[in-house]
Structures are given as C-alpha cells and as structure tokens.
Amino acid sequence: MAVVDVAMAGHASAQDLAGVSLGVSIWNMLMITLMGVVMSVNPMVAHQVGASDLAGVPQVVRQALWKALGVGLIAMLLANAAARLFDHLPLEPYVHGLAHDFVLITSLALPLFACYRVLYGYSTSINQTKPLMVIALLSLCLNIVVNSLLVFGKLGFPRLGGLGCAWATLATVTFNLLALLWWMHRAEAYRATWPFSHFEPPHWAQIKSLLKLGLPIGITYFAESSAFSLIALLIAKFGSTQMAAHQIALNFTSLTFMVPLSVGLALLTRVGQSLGAGDPVLARYQAWVGVAVGLVFATLSATLIALLAPTIASAYTSDAAVITLTAQLLLLAAIFQLSDATQVITSCAIRGYKVTRSPMVIHLTAFWVFALPLGYTLGIAPEWLPFKPAEPMAARGLWIALILGLTIAALGLVGLLRRVARSRL
Secondary structure, three states: OHHHHHHHHHHHOHHHHHHHHHHHHHHHHHHHHHHHHHHHHHHHHHHHHHOOOHHHHHHHHHHHHHHHHHHHHHHHHHHHHHHHHHHHOOOOHHHHHHHHHHHHHHHOOHHHHHHHHHHHHHHHHOOOOHHHHHHHHHHHHHHHHHHHHHHOOHHHOOOOOOHHHHHHHHHHHHHHHHHHHHHHHHOHHHHHHOOOOOOOOOOHHHHHHHHHHHHHHHHHHHHHHHHHHHHHHHHHHHOHHHHHHHHHHHHHHHHHHHHHHHHHHHHHHHHHHHHHOOOHHHHHHHHHHHHHHHHHHHHHHHHHHHHHHHHHHHHHOOOHHHHHHHHHHHHHHHHOHHHHHHHHHHHHHHHHOOOOHHHHHHHHHHHHHHHHHHHHHHHHOOOOOOOOOOOOOHHHHHHHHHHHHHHHHHHHHHHHHHHHHHHOO
C-alpha cells in the first residue's frame, strides 16, 4: 500500500511526492511505534497457547484492546501536534499544506490501526494467519482504487493529488479492522478463544502488565523509525528532489523489509509457543533457523536492488534528477539489507522470550548515539563541527549513517539472542 501511495504521488508531481514524503514520515513514526506498543499481546497469547491455557486468552485480548484504544488516541493527538513541525521548515507553500493536511487526515486512523494490530497479534498467536493475508490483499486492491480515484480525479471524483493518499490510508485502515472482525465472527477457529463473549471494563493491573512488556517494544520501534523520519525532515532543507529520492528509496526498502519482519513475527509466535510448552531447546533452534532464513532472503534482495536500482527508481517517477539520486540511495540500501534483516528477526525472537528492555537499549544506542550524529555530520555538515565533509552530502550522508546504525543493532541483538537463548536451557 505504501508503494502505491508513493508511486501515485510521484507520478502526480515532484511536489506531491515531497509533501506525501513529509506526511508519511510522521505517520510512519507514530504507526510503527504504536505497532510495537500493542505487540505485547503476541508473546502473552503465544505463551498461553503453548501452555494449552486457552481460557486465559480472551481476557488478555480484551484488555489489550482497551490499551490500544488509549494509546491510539494519544498517538492521534501527538500527530496533530507534530504537524506543526512543518511550520518551521523551509518548504514550498504547496508542499507545506499537503504535508500538514496529510498528517491531520491520517491521524484519525491511528486508534483504529492500534486496535487492528491487537487483533492481528491475537490471530497470529493462535496460528491464524490466512485471514490476515486475504484481508491485506483485498485492502491493497481497495487502496489502489481509492488512490486512483482521488489522486488523479478519475470517474468524476475531485483531483486531490497527494492528499488523496491520506484519504486512501484512512479508508484501508478502517477496512482492515472491520474485515478482520467480520472474519473472526464467522470463523470456527476463533471460537475457543473468542474475546467478545461479554463486555469487560478496563483492568488497570492487566493493562499495566501489557504496557510493561509493550512500551519497551514501542520505544525500540520508535528509535529506528524516528531515525528514518528525522532524516526526511533534515533532508527537507535540500529541496523536493532530495526529499522525493529519499522517500522512494525508503519506500522500496520498506517493502523488502516486510519479508524479514514477517519471519520475525512468525518466530515471535513459534518461540513463545515453544517456551509456553516448556521446550527451550526447540525455541532456540527455531530462533536461529529464522535468522538463517532472513539472511538468505536479504542476500537475494540486496543483489536485486543493486542490479535493478535505476529500473526501480523509474517505476516511481519520470523526473530524471529524482531517478538518478534514487538509484544512488538504493545502492546504499542494498548494503544494509543483511543487517536490517538480522536486527528485525533477532529482536522478534528475543521478544518471544518476553525480553524487551535490552533490545530497546541496543536500538536507542545504535540509532540515537551513533547513526543520527553521524548522519547529521555527513548530511548537514554544519559550520561549527571541526570534522566534517567539505560539502554536505545531504541524503547520501544520512543513508550512510543508517548503514552504521543497522549494523550496530544487528551485532548487538545477535549477541543478546545467543545469551538469552542459552540462559533458558
């Protein structure tokens, strides 16, 4: 869906793509952080399923939904506040207005998204992944249709340009939640753990337990996503071409990232179920098999990105300057495929052990202590720094810093997984 948004905005105009890029930078940061905060439902349900304690699953899901609604509303307020950041950036008026309105519209989807991710985690943890696949594919089709109608004004609809992507995002998130609820209501697989048999008010002790497990995951995701989002804001001073190229390269690498992320979520479920069943040997075996699968895929994706960089860039836009810069950034993206896959898979496997604080520390260190300062030095090259390149490297310098951050995170998490898995034997 993100590929469709960026590709259609890119073919609308470079300014539309720049505005959507800035809006998406805020949306992604909050959306991914939310996804981490509510992910605490995954290991808790997986452990209960592994221990054959199905009776305890519905209460966990109900309280997780209360938590999701609360943090989703907070995220919506934060998004509206974050939209004011654009007032302090040197942006063209059209780009500024589009980015601001994009954030305001998509903020309405954040509470819905948080609730959907709870049900997503619950469904995954009881081994029901087919509904998620079918709904995602239908949602993609809906996103293409709504984008086509609103971005380009087809069939008599108003031509909204990049702002049409925001309305398409809101529509697809709403569809995802309603479609999953409908599927769960009709499918027999959910009967034994059906969470909506009766109304249950918030239980603060249970919610506190979920937050204790989920907040470190959310902060972990924030550490990484905020680094990418801040890069988009830092690049804004270099103009629409730099912003557009950054967003295209980030968008495509986010697509390839979905595969190791999915392997990681599968590992979170499998490791959690094995530990719940009292089999730490199997849990460790599953974790390292998952890491190996991720590395094989990352090698393939890195090779293809390096070979097809100009072709990938031209699929998003016809602007020659944007295509050239995007191809250069994609070559840098090819380099960090191995470390990116390793860090996401190992962190998910570690969460299967209900360990969330140590990965948080590793991610904060990798991105906020190492990657962002280096990116600022290389990309912005402020006058007051004694050691800096002669000229700002703009997007290229910031992406080089991402390679460093992802590599540090991957190495640290591999060591942590090795230690945690051994300690449970």
